Amino acid sequence: MSPPLLDIQDLQVDFHTPEGIARAVDGVSLAVLKGETVGLVGESGCGKSVTSLAILGLIPSPPGKISAGRTLFEDRNLLAIGPQALRRLRGKEISMIFQEPMTSLNPVLPIGRQVAEPLMVHRNLPRSAAMEQAADYLERVKIPSARKRLNDYPHQLSGGMRQRVMIAMAMICGPKLLIADEPTTALDVTIQAQILSLMMALKEESRMSMLLITHDLGVVAQTADRVLVMYAGEVVEAAPVTDLFDHPFHPYTQGLLRSMPRLGGHDRGRRLKEIPGTVPPSTETLVGCKFADRCPDAFDRCRKEKPEPAGIDRDHWARCWLFEFPKKRGVHG
Amino acid sequence: MGDRTLLQVTGLVKSFPLGGGFLKKPSGWVRAVDGVSFTVARGESFGLVGESGCGKTTLGRLILRLMEPTSGRVTFDGKDIFAMPRTELLQLRRRMQIIFQDPYSSLDPRMKVEAIVTEPLRATSNRTRSQRRRVAAEILEKVGLRAGDLDKYPHEFSGGQRQRIGVARALCVRPDLIVADEPVSALDVSIQAQVINLLGDLQEEMELAYVFISHDLSVVEHVCDRIAVMYLGSIMELAPTVEFIRQPRHPYTEALLKAVPFPDPHRRSEPVLLEGDVPSPVDPPTGCPFHPRCAYCFDRCRREKPSSEEIEPDHWTACWLNSGRGLEGEQT
Numbered sequence: 001m002s003p004p005l006l007d008i009q010d011l012q013v014d015f016h017t018p019e020g021i022a023r024a025v026d027g028v029s030l031a032v033l034k035g036e037t038v039g040l041v042g043e044s045g046c047g048k049s050v051t052s053l054a055i056l057g058l059i060p061s062p063p064g065k066i067s068a069g070r071t072l073f074e075d076r077n078l079l080a081i082g083p084q085a086l087r088r089l090r091g092k093e094i095s096m097i098f099q100e101p102m103t104s105l106n107p108v109l110p111i112g113r114q115v116a117e118p119l120m121v122h123r124n125l126p127r128s129a130a131m132e133q134a135a136d137y138l139e140r141v142k143i144p145s146a147r148k149r150l151n152d153y154p155h156q157l158s159g160g161m162r163q164r165v166m167i168a169m170a171m172i173c174g175p176k177l178l179i180a181d182e183p184t185t186a187l188d189v190t191i192q193a194q195i196l197s198l199m200m201a202l203k204e205e206s207r208m209s210m211l212l213i214t215h216d217l218g219v220v221a222q223t224a225d226r227v228l229v230m231y232a233g234e235v236v237e238a239a240p241v242t243d244l245f246d247h248p249f250h251p252y253t254q255g256l257l258r259s260m261p262r263l264g265g266h267d268r269g270r271r272l273k274e275i276p277g278t279v280p281p282s283t284e285t286l287v288g289c290k291f292a293d294r295c296p297d298a299f300d301r302c303r304k305e306k307p308e309p310a311g312i313d314r315d316h317w318a319r320c321w322l323f324e325f326p327k328k329r330g331v332h333g
Numbered sequence: 334m335g336d337r338t339l340l341q342v343t344g345l346v347k348s349f350p351l352g353g354g355f356l357k358k359p360s361g362w363v364r365a366v367d368g369v370s371f372t373v374a375r376g377e378s379f380g381l382v383g384e385s386g387c388g389k390t391t392l393g394r395l396i397l398r399l400m401e402p403t404s405g406r407v408t409f410d411g412k413d414i415f416a417m418p419r420t421e422l423l424q425l426r427r428r429m430q431i432i433f434q435d436p437y438s439s440l441d442p443r444m445k446v447e448a449i450v451t452e453p454l455r456a457t458s459n460r461t462r463s464q465r466r467r468v469a470a471e472i473l474e475k476v477g478l479r480a481g482d483l484d485k486y487p488h489e490f491s492g493g494q495r496q497r498i499g500v501a502r503a504l505c506v507r508p509d510l511i512v513a514d515e516p517v518s519a520l521d522v523s524i525q526a527q528v529i530n531l532l533g534d535l536q537e538e539m540e541l542a543y544v545f546i547s548h549d550l551s552v553v554e555h556v557c558d559r560i561a562v563m564y565l566g567s568i569m570e571l572a573p574t575v576e577f578i579r580q581p582r583h584p585y586t587e588a589l590l591k592a593v594p595f596p597d598p599h600r601r602s603e604p605v606l607l608e609g610d611v612p613s614p615v616d617p618p619t620g621c622p623f624h625p626r627c628a629y630c631f632d633r634c635r636r637e638k639p640s641s642e643e644i645e646p647d648h649w650t651a652c653w654l655n656s657g658r659g660l661e662g663e664q665t
Contacts, residue, residue, distance in 0.1 A: 043521035144609075158610045188384035188548065190607040193592040197606060215521065218594035222601055241598040259526035261555035263593050264578050271530050272555070275523035278491045 004031035004072075005209050006055070006177055011069035013050050016062060022282040024050040026233035028069075032177065037203065037210040039224030039241070041217060041256075045279060047233040048213045052179050055211075056094060057086045073177070092122040095170035099182035101162035105154040111138070112150030115168045122173050137168045141198060160191035164198070171202055178203070181213045196223060217260060221245060226315070229253050232279055232290040235309075239316040249318040251295045289321070297322055339510060339542050340373040340396065345405035347391055351615060363614050365391040367566035368405070370641070375509065378536065378543040380557030380574070382550055382589075384611055388566040389546045393512045396544060397429055398422060409510070427457045430503035434515035436495035440487040446473070446498055447483040453506045472501045476531060493524035500531065504539070512544045517552060529556060550593055554578050559647075562586050565614055565622035568641060572648040583650045585623045621653065629654055 013025040025047040032038045040048045053059050054066055055078060071078040073094065078086065090096075098104040106114055115138060116130035125133070131150065138146035141164040154162055163183065170178060183199065184192035200223060203210055214220060220227055220241065227244045229237045229252065237250040248254045258273035277294040280286060289295070292302040301321050311317045347366040353359030365388045373379045381389045394400050396407055398414050407414050409425060417425070430453065433439035440449055450472060451465040460468070470480035476497040487495055496516065503511050513532065517525040529552065535541060547553050553560055554574055561571040562585065570583035581587045588607040595602070609626050612618050618625050624634040633653050641651045 043523065160610055188611070189550070190384065190588060190592045191610070192594070194606055194608075196594070197603070216594065217522075218596040221596045221598045222594045224598075245596070245598050256522060257596070259523050260596060261526075261529070261551045262596060263551040263554055263590065265551075265554075271533065272526035274526045274530060276527075278493065278524070 002034060005034050005074065006030075006032040006211070007070075007072040008051070008055070009070045009072070011051065011054060011071065012067045013047070013054050013059060014065050014067045016065070017283065019281075020283045023233055024064075024282055025054065028230070028233070028235055030228055030235065030238075032209045032211055034176075034209055035207050036226065037212060037224050039220035039227040040211060040213045040230060041215065041220050041227060042230035043215055043256075043279065045282070046230040047282075048230050049181055051230075052096070052181050052211065052213050055179065056090055056096060057083065058096075088122070091118040091170070091175070092173045093175055094177045094179065095173070095175040097163075097166050097170050097178065097180045097183045099185050101159060101166050101186070102154065104166060105162060107154055110151045110153060111157070111165045115165060115172060118169065118173045134168070134172065137172050138165070140202075141165075141168045141171075143168075158191075159187055160194060163187065163191075163195050167195075167199065167202070171206070171208075174206060175208060177209045177211065179211045179213070182215070183212075184219065185214070185216070192219075199223075217256065229256070233282060234290065234319060236291065236320070237316075237318040238309075239312075243316050247312075247316075249312055249316070249323050250291075250320050251297050251322070252291050253318075255294075255296075289319070337374040338372050339375045339377075339410060340544070341406075341408045342372070342392075342396065343370050343406045343408075345369045345392070345395060345407065346403045347388075347395055347400070348403045361615065364566050364617070365614065366395065366402075369563075369566075369568055371561055371568065371571060373510070373542050373544060376536070376540045376542055377559070378545055378557040380553035380560040381544060381546045381563065382548065382553050382560060383563035384548060384589075386565075386611060386614060387563040388614075389563050390514055392563070393431070393514050393544060393546050396512055397426070397431055399431075423457060427453070427506040428508050429510040429512070430506065430508040432496075432499050432503050432511060432513045432516045435519050436492050436499055437487075437519075439499055440495060442487055444486075445483065446478075446485050446487070449487070449498060450483075450501045450505050453502060457506060468505055469501070472505045475535070476501045476504070477527075491524075493520055493527055496520060496524075496528050497531065500528070500535070504535065507539065508541070510542045510544070512546070514546045515548070516545075518547065518549065525552070532556065550578075550590065562589065565612065565617055567622060567638075567651060568649075569623065569652070570648075570650045571641070576645075576648055582644060582648065582655050583623075583652050584627050584629050584654070588626075621651075 008030050011025055011028045015022045015024055028051055042048045055071055066079060112131055112134050115134035119125045119130040119133055120127060135147050135150055143149060143161060143164055184195050212224060224241045227239060227241050228235045231252050237253045248257055255275040259275055261272060275294055280290060288303040288305055289307050292298040307319050307321045309317045309319050310323050312323060345366055346368055348362040348364050350359030351361040351363055369392060383389045395402050447466060447469055450469040454460060454465050469483060473480055473482055478497055517528050520528060545553060545556055557574055559573050560577040561568045564585055570586045581590060607626050612625060620636050621634045621639055624630045639651045639653045639656055641649045642656055643649050644655045
């Protein structure tokens with residue numbers, strides 16, 4: 001098996017806050033193989049976005065600090081190569097799409113310029129040639145009459161169209177890895193369907209890998225090959241997508257899947273299964289499992305000792321004392 | 334439904350001026366709500382779904398007379414709410430309340446929970462402070478908070494707890510109708526389930542009617558007895574929930590349902606994509622508002638706007654495809 005394209009090991013990110021040090025990411029390990037789509041799911045504040053920002057060195061520092069870990073991209077440790085080298089990588093080999101296309105596009109630059117910019121920076125193309133390719137790419141992401149709109153500003157486009165521009169910008173240099181942080185959360189459901197199908201089609205064409213960050217289990221089920229579930233800064237379960245939905249092991253994953261109303265399901269009018277309580281604040285240092293207080297199955301050991309990842313089978317593991325297996329695997333997701 | 338009817342909305346229209354200003358004529362009008370009619374029975378959950386900008390929030394505000402309509406009528410328990418004087422309206426507001434989407438911006442950060450929850454009581458009754466406090470304590474327990482929380486400020490609570498405070502504020506006057514405008518959209522899925530369950534329990538206990546506004550079809554399906562879907566200010570389809578989800582008869586409803594990503598990796602369907610964007614309400618299409626995106630569109634759809642017809646008992650659509658095939662057609 002070829003080595004993973006991206007291999008994050010024991011990543012730890014701290015934020016200095018007035019309330020103390022908040023550990024937003026607490027020992028996350030994850031790998032993305034070539035051509036694979038990995039879904040990173042979890043609720044707000046679980047550290048999924050911080051993980052993705054840390055990969056590209058985009059954590060604002062201060063107050064943030066990557067306090068431990070390695071991020072191998074091919075054979076380079078992204079945490080060690082320095083800002084210059086990272087800048088040469090961003091937008092060329094690793095690109096990112098953000099949730100809110102209005103705030104992540106430059107409001108005072110025409111969209112054609114913004115899409116052409118990566119080509120001018122990374123490929124040293126002259127502006128006219130870059131603009132020509134930008135126009136082609138905007139057609140590929142199905143912006144209607146793209147050539148006429150090169151000089152439009154972001155505010156003249158709808159939310160869905162802006163996200164298409166973002167995608168064009170991220171993909172135009174043919175990156176090996178695309179990190180998409182809640183790419184469709186701000187969009188209406190019919191537009192979300194358009195954008196997801198566009199992203200998956202482009203990904204197939206270019207054999208790119210994708211790290212998809214979302215809180216929406218429906219989006220993950222429809223797009224990912226493998227899924228990692230995060231809770232309070234930790235990955236609590238990792239599995240191939242069908243295993244995760246068919247046999248969720250961690251009580252938190254089970255809770256998430258059960259608490260969600262399903263369209264066309266037979267649960268109408270019945271009570272939804274709740275996960276009681278709320279996420280513990282990340283400034284708190286907890287002994288034992290971080291989910292123990294909300295877990296219906298917690299027992300003594302859960303409150304005393306922190307569970308290590310235990311393998312259910314080769315690709316499926318969970319961080320839970322209920323599933324302690326004789327053969328413990330490494331943390332690799 | 335007869336005397337079970339609590340709320341009746343008839344031909345409601347709301348237009349907003351475009352541009353213009355002081356001493357300046359508006360350059361045009363946007364019809365945010367464009368001739369909407371429906372009824373809500375006592376104790377019923379009525380779902381209002383649609384994408385952003387379809388007019389569902391404006392409609393919710395109109396139902397409570399938080400804004401004045403351009404034309405049309407809303408009657409609450411038989412009384413025309415737009416015809417009544419302010420004092421009478423204030424009394425009526427005891428019976429109709431609203432819950433907002435954002436649990437952060439809808440609570441005044443400088444008010445204590447007690448003041449927030451009892452505000453509707455202060456406005457509509459002349460109970461003493463201690464009486465009000467007792468009511469508030471009771472309601473807080475009911476929504477899963479503690480009486481001791483009365484002296485805290487909103488920032489001391491999590492998002493889910495804040496939404497419970499918003500629910501308590503709406504409930505403290507014991508209303509008959511609550512307009513819930515995206516009450517769970519800002520919440521995480523595990524917290525969302527808590528609030529949905531709470532709304533369901535309270536409804537059973539207090540015989541509340543809800544107008545439940547949401548963009549999330551799976552939540553609306555779970556909560557509501559009947560669902561109406563809006564598009565560019567008009568209701569396109571209205572039906573009992575099971576029929577709405579299983580046998581949608583309007584092409585827009587069908588497309589909307591198919592666009593929802595299903596949380597099952599074994600059912601990866603290539604969704605039937607609805608091309609294009611929602612047209613701007615400033616410059617709406619002629620004829621049926623949905624025709625530019627509709628796969629079944631024909632000539633008549635471009636020319637004439639279809640009116641809402643009852644095609645099966647209690648199942649209404651505004652679509653030329655279904656027109657004339659409905660109840661009236663069968664009867665003659």
